[in-house]
Amino acid sequence: MLSRMPSARGSRVRFLVGLLLTMHGFFVAPWLVANAPLEKTMGIVQKIFYFHVPCAWLLMLSTFVCAGGSLAYLFAGSERGDRLALCSAELGVLFGLCVMVTGPLWARAAWGVFWTWDVRLTSSLLLWLMLIAYGLARRYGGAGGRRLAAAMALFAAADVPLVYISVNLWRGLHPNTRTVSSLAPGMRLPFFFSLAIFSALWGVLLALRMRAEHSQTRLVELAIVIEDAEGKSP
Amino acid sequence: MARRSWIAQAARIAWKDLHIEGRSREVVYTMGFMAALVVLVFSFAFISGQEDAVGPDAVAGILWVAVLFSGTVALSRTFDRERESEAIRSLLLSPVPRSAIYAGKLAATAAIMLLVELLLAPLLTALFSAAIWPHALWLGLLLLLGTIGFASVGVIFSAALLRARSRDALLGALLFPIVIPVLLAASRATAYLLDPTAPDLDPALFWTRFLAALDVVFVVVGLWSFEPVVMGE
Amino acid sequence: MSDRVLRLVNVGKTFGRHRALADVSLAFVPGEVAAVLGPNGAGKSTLLGLLSTLAQPSQGRITLGDAELSRRSPLRASIGYVGHEPGVYGDLSARQNLRLFASLYGLANAELRIAEMLARVGLDGVPREAAARTFSRGMLQRLALARALLPAPEILLFDEPGSALDPAGAAWLAGELQREREAGRLVVLVTHDLAATAAIATHIVVLRRGRVAYDETCGGYSADEVRAIYEEATRGKA
Numbered sequence: 020m021l022s023r024m025p026s027a028r029g030s031r032v033r034f035l036v037g038l039l040l041t042m043h044g045f046f047v048a049p050w051l052v053a054n055a056p057l058e059k060t061m062g063i064v065q066k067i068f069y070f071h072v073p074c075a076w077l078l079m080l081s082t083f084v085c086a087g088g089s090l091a092y093l094f095a096g097s098e099r100g101d102r103l104a105l106c107s108a109e110l111g112v113l114f115g116l117c118v119m120v121t122g123p124l125w126a127r128a129a130w131g132v133f134w135t136w137d138v139r140l141t142s143s144l145l146l147w148l149m150l151i152a153y154g155l156a157r158r159y160g161g162a163g164g165r166r167l168a169a170a171m172a173l174f175a176a177a178d179v180p181l182v183y184i185s186v187n188l189w190r191g192l193h194p195n196t197r198t199v200s201s202l203a204p205g206m207r208l209p210f211f212f213s214l215a216i217f218s219a220l221w222g223v224l225l226a227l228r229m230r231a232e233h234s235q236t237r238l239v240e241l242a243i244v245i246e247d248a249e250g251k252s253p
Numbered sequence: 254m255a256r257r258s259w260i261a262q263a264a265r266i267a268w269k270d271l272h273i274e275g276r277s278r279e280v281v282y283t284m285g286f287m288a289a290l291v292v293l294v295f296s297f298a299f300i301s302g303q304e305d306a307v308g309p310d311a312v313a314g315i316l317w318v319a320v321l322f323s324g325t326v327a328l329s330r331t332f333d334r335e336r337e338s339e340a341i342r343s344l345l346l347s348p349v350p351r352s353a354i355y356a357g358k359l360a361a362t363a364a365i366m367l368l369v370e371l372l373l374a375p376l377l378t379a380l381f382s383a384a385i386w387p388h389a390l391w392l393g394l395l396l397l398l399g400t401i402g403f404a405s406v407g408v409i410f411s412a413a414l415l416r417a418r419s420r421d422a423l424l425g426a427l428l429f430p431i432v433i434p435v436l437l438a439a440s441r442a443t444a445y446l447l448d449p450t451a452p453d454l455d456p457a458l459f460w461t462r463f464l465a466a467l468d469v470v471f472v473v474v475g476l477w478s479f480e481p482v483v484m485g486e
Numbered sequence: 487m488s489d490r491v492l493r494l495v496n497v498g499k500t501f502g503r504h505r506a507l508a509d510v511s512l513a514f515v516p517g518e519v520a521a522v523l524g525p526n527g528a529g530k531s532t533l534l535g536l537l538s539t540l541a542q543p544s545q546g547r548i549t550l551g552d553a554e555l556s557r558r559s560p561l562r563a564s565i566g567y568v569g570h571e572p573g574v575y576g577d578l579s580a581r582q583n584l585r586l587f588a589s590l591y592g593l594a595n596a597e598l599r600i601a602e603m604l605a606r607v608g609l610d611g612v613p614r615e616a617a618a619r620t621f622s623r624g625m626l627q628r629l630a631l632a633r634a635l636l637p638a639p640e641i642l643l644f645d646e647p648g649s650a651l652d653p654a655g656a657a658w659l660a661g662e663l664q665r666e667r668e669a670g671r672l673v674v675l676v677t678h679d680l681a682a683t684a685a686i687a688t689h690i691v692v693l694r695r696g697r698v699a700y701d702e703t704c705g706g707y708s709a710d711e712v713r714a715i716y717e718e719a720t721r722g723k724a
Contacts, residue, residue: 093481096542148430156427161417163482167427170409170482174431177470185434185463189441239503247508257592265589273577276617338626339571343633345540347590348563484540484557 033226040223044216051209058203064128067121069209073217074117075143079179080221081111082146085153086176089169098236101165104172106228108153110221115147138187145182149175259356262349266357267364270331274365280330285369288323289376291315296380312383313443317399317436319373324366324403325425331362332411341415351480355408359475362404363397370396388446391457395446398464399439405471406431412483435471438464490551491515492537492641492672497546499532499696506532507696510546514689516640518703519663519673521683523716524693530676533693534645537674538567550641563591566634569645572626573633576619580609580629583618584636591637603632608658623650631662642666644675648682660686680716684709692719 048069058065084107091100122140123133134140149171156168257265274280295315299307307315335341344354374392377383385392410428414420442460445451492514499507507529514520522530535541536548539555539562548555555561567573574583581600588596604610607628612621618629627650634642644663648656656679663673663686677683683690684707692700692715699719707715 093478145430145433152427152430155423159417159419159423160414161420163413163416166482166484167410167413167417170413170478171427171431173474173478174406174409174471177474178431178434181434181467181470185437188459188463189437242503243500243505243508246505257589262590265586269575269578269586272582273575276577334575334577337576339569339573340575342540342567342569342571343573343587344590346538346562346565346567347587348560348592349590480558484542 033223037223040216040219043212044220048209048213048216051212055209056203056205058206064125067125069213071118071121071125072210073214074114074121075139076214077114077217077221078111078118078143078146078150080218081107081114082150082172082175082179084225085111085150086172089172093166093169093173101169102229102232102236103225104169105157106225106232108150108168108172109228110224111150112147112154113224114221115143115150118143119147136186136190138183138190141186141190142179142183145186146175146179149178259350259353263353263356263360266344266349266354267360270334270358270361271364273334274331274361280327280365281368283330284323284327284365285372287326288319288369288373291319291322292373292376292380295319307381309383309447310444312377312381312447313440316373316377316443317440320366320370320396320399320439321403321429321432321436322425323369324400324407325428327362327366327369328404328407328411329421329424331358331365332415335412336415341412345483351483352476354483355412355476355479358408358412359401359404359472362408363400366400366404367396370400383447384449385447387449388454391461392443392446395439395442395461395464398461398468399435402435402439402464402468402471403428403432405468405475409475409479409482412479434467435464438467489516489670490640492674493549494536495547495549497536497543497548499529499536499541500544505696507536507543507693510693510696510698512691512698512701514641514672514674516672517667517670518688519667519675519686520689520691521687522674522676522691522693523678523680523683523712524699525720527695528693528720529696530693531645532696534567534643534674534676537641538562538565538643563637564640566637566639566642567645568627568630568634568643568647570649572618572630574618574626574629577617579615579617580604580612580621580632581614583629584632587633587636593637599636603636606635607632607662624652624655627651627655627659631659635666640671642671642673644673644677646677646679647675648677648679656682680712681709683707684712687712690715692716694720 052066052069055066055069057063085104088097088100088102088104088107091097092104122143126135126137126140127133153168153171153175156171157164160167292315295311295318299311299315335344345351371393374385374396378385407424407428410424411420414423414427417423438460442457442464445454445457445460451457494510494512497507497510498505510529510533522533524530532541536543537555539557539559542557550561550564553559553561575586578586581604584600584603585596588600593599601610609625609628609632612625618626621629627647631647642663647659651659660682663675667673667686667688687707688705689703690700690707690712691698700715702715
């Protein structure tokens, strides 16, 4: 019943991947972004887009991964699914924070206000709130907290399209949702490169966080084994 | 043993809750009082100067905020009755499908909430001279759909929170982010219906349909997830 | 009555970082009163929770006859459970409570059965409309027993049944358990009361820190024997 021991080779691979990612994230991506053409009306401010959009995408991805893990936990009793759900919800809260910081910055520069009830910003805010609520349910939900949180993740995932539609019509606005495909050709490479780097960062963080949770589970199992050994020979 | 149908079992559980409520009337009174207070609090906050009326948008918003807050009270009280003396355990041990328990609790909670809402709507007319009568039936349908949407999520969360110490504080915090689309759809549709100057009711129709679709999604997820959520580890 | 054996094979249960049961293998046969003893935190209530199907074992399996007991199992209809709390609705009268559960179990001739059960637990004299909330602890315990017996379950589980009863009530309950055993039911009870155990148990299980420390079947223990078994099995550091 004991979980697998994390291997030494695994940690070397993780180190290399991390190094590669750091180099690309800290040197290549900024260089690409800096050399991308300036947007005509917004100028330099638009560059936050390369940061903001990938974070928003990862917030959404986290929600769905969290729901997937919760599904496996609720209906198949998968502990791994539960760990995946927890870790991705945490990352969702983190990347959601980036969205909530960069969104208003952009809004201030572009429209002169910190917050607009723009459909994508508002939907992101609601998703973010749901993931925070997921964390609250897990931490303070008592004996049924893990299951409650898993149910919340399912409702949150079901909510994503509903939130988007309702917020969109609530404002009565029909903003252009084809921002990405209408990107100037020179902006595409830096944008997709940032997207890839951020996604890879999310993946690595998820793997590390999952590993930490896994180690903790294993530690508990070992503690029980030791306790049993002591219990047998009083 | 005579096996009863799923519907009959769900109805039996709903009837049990309504019967208990009929004896004590506690939830209706406390929830009704709470809802009326929310409406009054908003009135004091919104109405100023010589102006006596607020716009249909504000009335719709006040109505639905009152429904949400008082609904939370109703949920926590109906589930307190399951928790006291562990009656929920007897319910879960009976051979009734757990989805029927969910449906029964949902029906009973929604019925109790609706009863209070039916008293709340005339109060709004009295206070803000809101025009509820031209579309009274439609408004009733909206109240029904909005209440089901709210309670379908609320029943699951309340059931899962039975053993949490801070359940009353948590319920609203966990429930509101999920039911925001319900609030949006219901209050927008209500605002259109209450607005005598509205050129046409197409938006209200759209929101009503949207709310119905939302209910279907939430109830399906609820029926499906109640059993794994409510059972212990 | 059926003669299905309730069997636990290498059952373990962990709650997060805490292991409540480890490697528990037991067999309970119909027609016995099995007493599960042990100090606080030994895993007695957890064991009962697993047997009631309301909790799932983390390891191992629990079977009744050839069928596995699980959360969704319809077998839960053949298990009666009486816990610390009576498990009835305080706002309903005794009769209304029983009517509700009779209908949920789909019992035929419910009214007759309810009247029979109320008479049996001595609640036939209470006012018809009195809400269970107004009952004393002892009366609630009787109502809980009536509720558990209503569908004539194969297995009866009790979690410290005597704790809410006065000595007369406890003696009455012991008589009822005896009667159920003679009717061929399996009775499993978790208790701290060694003297009461001695009077009725035919099978004694002692748990210690989540493990089986003693498991023997034998008719009629004396109070001293039970105490000796208990002390022997739970000796050492707790």
